[in-house]
Amino acid sequence: xxxxxxxxxxxxxxxxxxxxxxxxxxxxxxxxxxxxxxxxxxxxxxxxxxxxxxxxxxxxxxxxxxxxxxxxxxxxxxxxxxxxxxxxxxxxxxxxxxxxxxxxxxxxxxxxxxxxxxxxxxxxxxxxxxxxxxxxxxxxxxxxxxxxxxxxxxxxxxxxxxxxxxxxxxxxxxxxxxxxxxxxxxxxxxxxxxxxxxxxxxxxxxxxxxxxxxxxxxxxxxxxxxxxxxxxxxxxxxxxxxxxxxxxxxxxxxxxxxxxxxxxxxxxxxxxxxxxxxxxxxxxxxxxxxxxxxxxxxxxxxxxxxxxxxxxxxxxxxxxxxxxxxxxxxxxxxxxxxxxxxxxxxxxxxxxxxxxx
Amino acid sequence: xxxxxxxxxxxxxxxxxxxxxxxxxxxxxxxxxxxxxxxxxxxxxxxxxxxxxxxxxxxxxxxxxxxxxxxxxxxxxxxxxxxxxxxxxxxxxxxxxxxxxxxxxxxxxxxxxxxxxxxxxxxxxxxxxxxxxxxxxxxxxxxxxxxxxxxxxxxxxxxxxxxxxxxxxxxxxxxxxxxxxxxxxxxxxxxxxxxxxxxxxxxxxxxxxxxxxxxxxxxxxxxxxxxxxxxxxxxxxxxxxxxxxxxxxxxxxxxxxxxxxxxxxxxxxxxxxxxxxxxxxxxxxxxxxxxxxxxxxxxxxxxxxxxxxxxxxxxxxxxxxxxxxxxxxxxxxxxxxxxxxxxxxxxxxxxxxxxxxxxxxxxxxxxxxxxxxxxxxxxxxxxxxxxxxxxxxxxxxxxxxxxxxxxxxxxxxxxxxxxxxxxxxxxxxxxxxxxxxxxxxxxxx
Numbered sequence: 001x002x003x004x005x006x007x008x009x010x011x012x013x014x015x016x017x018x019x020x021x022x023x024x025x026x027x028x029x030x031x032x033x034x035x036x037x038x039x040x041x042x043x044x045x046x047x048x049x050x051x052x053x054x055x056x057x058x059x060x061x062x063x064x065x066x067x068x069x070x071x072x073x074x075x076x077x078x079x080x081x082x083x084x085x086x087x088x089x090x091x092x093x094x095x096x097x098x099x100x101x102x103x104x105x106x107x108x109x110x111x112x113x114x115x116x117x118x119x120x121x122x123x124x125x126x127x128x129x130x131x132x133x134x135x136x137x138x139x140x141x142x143x144x145x146x147x148x149x150x151x152x153x154x155x156x157x158x159x160x161x162x163x164x165x166x167x168x169x170x171x172x173x174x175x176x177x178x179x180x181x182x183x184x185x186x187x188x189x190x191x192x193x194x195x196x197x198x199x200x201x202x203x204x205x206x207x208x209x210x211x212x213x214x215x216x217x218x219x220x221x222x223x224x225x226x227x228x229x230x231x232x233x234x235x236x237x238x239x240x241x242x243x244x245x246x247x248x249x250x251x252x253x254x255x256x257x258x259x260x261x262x263x264x265x266x267x268x269x270x271x272x273x274x275x276x277x278x279x280x281x282x283x284x285x286x287x288x289x290x291x292x293x294x295x296x297x298x299x300x301x302x303x304x305x306x307x308x309x310x311x312x313x314x315x316x317x318x319x320x321x322x323x324x325x326x327x328x329x330x331x332x333x334x335x336x337x338x339x340x341x342x343x344x345x346x347x348x349x350x351x352x353x354x355x356x357x
Numbered sequence: 358x359x360x361x362x363x364x365x366x367x368x369x370x371x372x373x374x375x376x377x378x379x380x381x382x383x384x385x386x387x388x389x390x391x392x393x394x395x396x397x398x399x400x401x402x403x404x405x406x407x408x409x410x411x412x413x414x415x416x417x418x419x420x421x422x423x424x425x426x427x428x429x430x431x432x433x434x435x436x437x438x439x440x441x442x443x444x445x446x447x448x449x450x451x452x453x454x455x456x457x458x459x460x461x462x463x464x465x466x467x468x469x470x471x472x473x474x475x476x477x478x479x480x481x482x483x484x485x486x487x488x489x490x491x492x493x494x495x496x497x498x499x500x501x502x503x504x505x506x507x508x509x510x511x512x513x514x515x516x517x518x519x520x521x522x523x524x525x526x527x528x529x530x531x532x533x534x535x536x537x538x539x540x541x542x543x544x545x546x547x548x549x550x551x552x553x554x555x556x557x558x559x560x561x562x563x564x565x566x567x568x569x570x571x572x573x574x575x576x577x578x579x580x581x582x583x584x585x586x587x588x589x590x591x592x593x594x595x596x597x598x599x600x601x602x603x604x605x606x607x608x609x610x611x612x613x614x615x616x617x618x619x620x621x622x623x624x625x626x627x628x629x630x631x632x633x634x635x636x637x638x639x640x641x642x643x644x645x646x647x648x649x650x651x652x653x654x655x656x657x658x659x660x661x662x663x664x665x666x667x668x669x670x671x672x673x674x675x676x677x678x679x680x681x682x683x684x685x686x687x688x689x690x691x692x693x694x695x696x697x698x699x700x701x702x703x704x705x706x707x708x709x710x711x712x713x714x715x716x717x718x719x720x721x722x723x724x725x726x727x728x729x730x731x732x733x734x735x736x737x738x739x740x741x742x743x744x745x746x747x748x749x750x751x752x753x754x755x756x757x758x759x760x761x762x763x764x765x766x767x768x769x770x771x772x773x774x775x776x777x778x779x780x781x782x783x784x785x786x787x788x789x790x791x792x793x794x795x796x797x798x799x800x801x802x
Contacts, residue, residue, distance in 0.1 A: 022395040025409075028416025030665075031592035035406070035413040037467055037474075038395055087788045089516040091470020093463040147787035151456070234441045234650060 001059040004071070011047045014081055018097040019045040040092035046099055048081045056109075065115040075105040076138070082154065084146050095149070101141040103160050107132035107194070121206055128199040135160040135194070150224075150338060151270070152191055159190035163222055165271030171258030178252035181260050181267055188274045191337055193218035197280070210288045217280030217315075218323075224274040225320025226340035232268045239263075239319065277323040279316035285309050299357055306352040311345050402482055404490075410475045411493050414500040416596065417471040418507070419587045421464030422668055423599035425511050426746035428461060428779070430600070431610050433748035434759050435617070435739070439648030439655065440609030455783035455794045458512075462782030465508045472501035476535075491546035498539035499551060499585075502558045503670055505532035509565065510750035514781045521791045522781055529562040536562065553578075554585035557671030560679050565754060573683035576676035581705050583676075586667035597664040600744055604658045608633075608648045612656035616739055622656075626706050627740045629659035660744055674741050677702045678734065685717050685730050692717070695730050699737055706741075722758040731755075753778045 021041035028034040056071035079099035086096040113127035137154045140146050146154040152161040166183040175181050195218065202212040231237040235244050240263035243255065247264055261272045286308035296303060316323050322344030326337040401410060430436040432453060476497050479487055487494030508515055509528030516522050517531070539555035556575045563572035589598040603609040612618040612630045621628035633643035633655040648655045661668070681698035684691040696713040703710055711733060718729020727733075738751055752759055757777075786794035 017395050017397075021398040023398060023401060023413075024395060026413065026416055026595060027593055028412045028419065028596060029588050030590040030596070032412045033409050034416045035396060035401065035409045036417055037471060041398075085784060085788055087519045088459075088463040088466045088782065088785050089789065090519055091467055091474065093467050143790070145787070147784070153787075230441070 001057055003055075003057050005055040007051075007053050009049065009051050011049050012081060013047045014045050014097050019043060024094075037092045038094055040086045040090065040094075040096050042096060042098055044099075045097060046079060048077055048079045048099060050075055050077045052076075065118065067113045069109075069111045071109045073105075073107060073109075077103045077105070082146065082148065085149055099141075100143075100146050100154070101137065102139040104136045104138050106134055106136075123204040124201070125203075126201045128197070130198075131196045133192075133194055133196075135190070135192070155187075158187060159192075159194070161191050163188045163191055163224065163274055165224070165274050166269045167271040167274075168257040168261035171261065172256055174254070175257040175260065178255060178257075178260055179267075181257045181264075183261070183269060183271070186271070188271065189220075189222035189276070191221060191223075193221040193277070195219040208290045208292060210286075210290075212284070212286045212288075213282070214284040215280060216283045217278070219278040221277055222274050223277035223318065223320065223323055223326060224270050224338040225318070226270070226273075226338050228320045229268060229270050229273040230340075232263060232273070233265050235265050237263075273319065275317075275319055277316070277318045279314055279318060279323040281314045281324075282312040283310065285312055301356045303353070303355040306350075306354070308350045308352070309348070310350075311347045401478060404482055407479055407482065407490060407493060410478060411497050411500075414468070414472040414475055414497055414504075415588060417464075417468040418500055418504050419589055419668075420595055421461070421468050422507060422587050422670075422746055423589065423597075424461055424464060425507065426668060426744055427599045427603050427610070428458075429511060429746050429749045430744055432777075432779075433752055434615060435743060435748050436610040436658075437613050437615060437618075437648075437653065438609070439611040439613065439650050439653040440603070440607065441649040441651075442609055453779060455780050455786060458779045459782040459784035461779060462512065462785060465504065465511070469501070469504040469508055472497060472504050473535075476501055486545075487542060491542050492548045492551065495539045495543035495546055495548055495551045495555070498535045498542060499555050499558060502532040502535035502539060502555065502562070505529070505535065506558060506562050506565075507746065509562075510747065512779045512781065513753075516781070516785055516789065516792055519789050519791065525778075526566060529565050532562045533559065550583075550585060553580070553583045553673075554671045557583070557585065557673075557676060560676055561671070564679050564682070565750060567686075569683040569686045572679050576679040576683075579671070579673050579676040581673040581677055581701055583671070583673040584669050585671040587670050589667055590665040591663070598661050598666050598668065600658070600668070601661045601664050601666055605662070606664070608645060608655045608657070611648050611653060612658060613648075613654050616736065617658075617743060618656050620740070625708065625740060627660075628743050631657045631659055633657055658744060668745055672741070674702045674705055675738075677705075678738050678741060681737075682734055685734070690717050690730070692730060695734075699733060702737060702741060720755055720757055749778045 017039065019042055020039075022038045023035040024038035026034050026036045052073060052075040054071055054073035056069065058067075058069040060067040080101060080103045081097055082100045083095035084098050084100060086092050086094075109129070109131040111127070111129045113125065115123070116126050117124040137146075137156050137158060137160050140154055140156050146161075148154060148161050151163060151165050153164050154161045164185055164187055166185050167188070169182045169184050197215075197217045197219070199215045200213065202210060204210045228237055232240050232244075235248075243259055243263040244265065246252075246255070247260075252260065258272075260267060262268055286306060288304055288306040291303040291305070293302070314322065320339045321342070322339070325342040325344040326339045327342050400406070431438045476494075479490070479494060479497060483490050483494070505528045509525040509532070512525055512528075514522040515525050515528045517527075536555045536558040540552055540559070543549075543551035543555060557579045560572045560576035560579070563569075563575065588596075590596045604611075612621060612628075617628040617630065622630050622632065631642060633641070633646050635641070635646070637643040637646045643655060643657060645655065647653060660666075677698045681695045681702075684694040684698065692713055692715075696711065700710040712728075714728055714730040714733060716729050718727070718731050720731050720735055721727050735751070735755070735757070739748065742748065742751075751757070781792065781794060783794060786792050
């Protein structure tokens with residue numbers, strides 16, 4: 001077993017041009033060259049600084065059949081560089097890089113690999129990793145809350161950033177006025193997943209046939225499904241069909257505020273479709289067969305066949321297209337995400353024949 | 358021998374390459390720069406940059422004007438929201454909150470800043486009176502006045518340079534000196550179209566301020582056939598006309614169950630539309646019979662038939678309508694003068710004249726059958742300025758009964774209660790400590 005400990009400081013400089021006021025080239029008057037306000041700039045812009053403590057161990061047991069490593073860390077970032085939206089009435093609408101305050105990241109990283117069975121005929125390996133990265137805004141500077149776009153904000157004591165949107169006040173109650181359900185803005189959770197889990201296993205029989213499985217998951221964050229929200233508006237979202245059929249007849253009887261807030265095309269909000277985006281995916285499953293030497297034709301030195309499937313299934317309660325289908329908005333905001341007709345990682349199948357002469 | 362041949366071939370190829378580079382360098386193609394990327398502000402402080410700065414003002418204004426025309430049409434009684442965008446349902450119910458309008462607020466703020474800041478730069482570089490570039494200066498001043506006019510006409514409250522919120526009249530007042538200077542500079546430059554345009558702008562802002570004597574006096578100096586456009590083109594997506602995009606490329610709003618749906622089409626050249634019912638598919642001109650929402654017939658506007666169709670900023674026809682309105686404001690309305698001005702507009706468009714109304718009357722909703730002066734004025738402004746981003750201002754300054762939402766519009770269930778004017782945007786509230794937005798910003802006259 002080895003014990004580890006470290007302390008480090010680092011800095012990150014702002015990008016070129018970030019501090020100065022710039023204009024962007026564009027066109028107007030039917031194709032003539034033009035300029036339009038770009039980056040408002042910040043003459044006080046400086047580097048952000050980070051300090052990090054970490055400690056942990058690496059260990060192996062039973063003749064290296066079990067190996068593990070563990071790290072815990074805490075990082076403070078001072079004068080953090082964040083793209084924020086400038087005050088629109090100053091005329092510049094692109095995001096502005098600013099030193100906005102003090103953030104903290106803390107978490108653990110844990111890896112475990114085991115040889116469950118190790119014989120000449122069978123080898124079975126099982127492993128995985130689990131990591132966390134919890135963020136918190138310790139201080140946001142004199143400007144207070146920092147709006148980073150698309151209803152994502154950085155507020156003291158909250159994740160960096162968190163999603164703030166309108167949701168119904170009492171989702172489980174039958175509302176007094178179902179055509180005017182009461183909404184309120186709430187912190188719906190972190191935009192970025194603070195927990196990551198990877199699991200992998202492989203089984204090899206007689207050194208020729210190998211089955212490998214890899215699963216990956218992220219947990220603890222939320223994602224706005226623009227696709228679901230828009231299609232509820234269009235009365236085209238399957239999970240709302242029954243409720244919308246009832247509402248279209250003017251009948252709100254028995255419907256809770258939550259059901260109305262989600263499915264009434266005239267009342268639903270983005271917030272009602274901003275939901276936990278936890279998922280676990282079977283990322284890869286492959287089967288490989290190494291052709292034994294005695295079956296190889298004369299000139300071949302070796303040959304193998306491999307079949308691999310990727311993204312075979314997903315376990316999630318996320319109601320949109322896919323918890324991994326997201327964009328970062330249509331403007332250069334760096335910190336927020338939403339799902340809006342984005343393609344998820346595709347399911348694919350690959351067959352490979354590999355030979356050496 | 359082989360080595361010598363290779364050397365000769367390499368020498369020949371090198372010579373051809375150098376000759377090719379020199380030849381290409383003589384044209385714009387090889388060494389031309391298509392997009393220089395970010396430009397430092399100080400690099401714009403040259404006379405050579407002034408043209409790009411003024412074109413930028415024009416571009417920034419056009420880029421937002423069509424967006425506001427589109428949004429305003431859906432939220433006023435100009436068009437029905439029959440599409441599939443997320444604001445469609447809200448538009449049908451007249452719900453419009455601070456977080457719905459941030460991009461529109463930012464766009465018109467950029468246009469306003471682009472013009473006002475550009476003018477200051479022009480004065481620093483060219484001189485206080487724009488030196489030899491007076492026509493360019495007059496155009497810049499017109500854009501500054503017009504962006505303030507558009508700002509005030511579309512938003513309930515206005516904010517400048519991170520300050521506190523002010524009534525929208527502050528934007529009209531801010532526009533006045535820009536227009537006044539534009540008239541003077543354009544006259545010096547001999548640019549008569551800009552003189553007319555700036556006088557038209559003055560008539561528009563004085564109308565919204567209720568300064569009827571000044572509005573009338575500026576309006577009467579602009580000929581009926583005069584038009585000054587915001588320019589659009591198919592050169593780039595930013596330069597395209599969004600109203601066309603949302604009615605021709607997409608079917609997001611329709612003239613169904615609007616005033617235009619009742620009186621427009623082939624009967625009034627101000628408000629042309631195509632009825633897509635039975636006119637879609639291989640044998641028709643429309644791509645579908647219904648709007649993108651799938652439920653309501655698409656009456657496709659044809660006022661802007663192309664992505665490059667321009668939108669009028671100032672029209673002589675509107676000046677006559679301002680004169681008509683001025684004639685019935687105050688204690689002794691002149692219905693004869695009112696009728697004369699209205700009929701000049703109708704003659705201009707080849708329409709039949711109207712008889713003199715018996716009374717000033719009241720605004721009603723809907724207005725198609727009423728024959729009092731205010732209802733006629735309402736109808737004529739509606740049709741003459743259709744889809745030009747002007748209707749919300751009229752509804753608001755008249756406190757039009759439409760904005761009370763007390764009745765369904767034009768017979769059916771598509772259009773019901775509507776919002777009147779855009780609220781102060783959430784992105785300003787979130788980034789300006791001098792401004793607070795209520796949970797739901799609503800219009801307060």
